[in-house]
Amino acid sequence: MNDTRITLTGWIGGDVTLRELTDGRAVASFRMACTPTRYRDGEWVKGTPTWHTVKAWNRLGRHVASSLASSDPVVVHGRLVADVWERDGKPQTSFEVVASAVGHDLSFGTTVLTRPVPASEPAPEVEQPARAA
Template sequence: MYDTQITLTGRVGGDVTLRELAEGRAVASFRVACRPSRYRDGEWVTGATSWHTVKAWNRLARHVAASLSTGDPVVVHGRLVADVWERDGKQQTSFEVVASAVGHDLTHGTSTFARSVAEQVEGPAPAGGAAPAAGQRAA
């Protein structure tokens, strides 16, 4: 409820790593490079690149692994999570984004969408989480 939500736009900075875990769970991890650019005094000026680790779980993890390649422009939305530990008596902190949505950034090109086999059989989840009553159309 009080999680910090973050949205990143950038490029995939390397291969997506997919690990299959026990009980059919999966986790994908990848890095996103974000480099801001601003139009200032008649020219484009680029800032320093920041790197972010992203993790996606289960169905999203499998879709990310099947869809993203190094260099792809992406938009990532999710929770910002801090990992805190101690090394040599000093506290260390790293941050990662646990993705709830990932997609190609269409300001840089086009993409073709294909539904997963499960969604083709079950159909998409209705907006708002409730199915329309018999004889009614979904909004």
């Protein structure tokens, strides 16, 4: 396949939304800002942010929705997809990233991975402390 692969680093700019489709699939979407920063004349200078729409499907989408929030620093890797349509007879194009991997950007902090228990496996039993009589 000749897909265009892209990796973005930036910050989530709003709420992550999760939609459950009638066929059982799920899709999470969010907007993220990528702001270039350059060191010029002894100081860090921020450039103009670019905004991107990111979609994550099925298991990845569910994990994204339960793990990420507005203003989190993230790294996103996926396919760049163009959507082309006409409005008033003029061609319009928008781009989105269909994610294959999403995670916190660990250059800004730490995170803990929690693996969900598959539905086919019983949850481990937790030993309850004895009660005093």
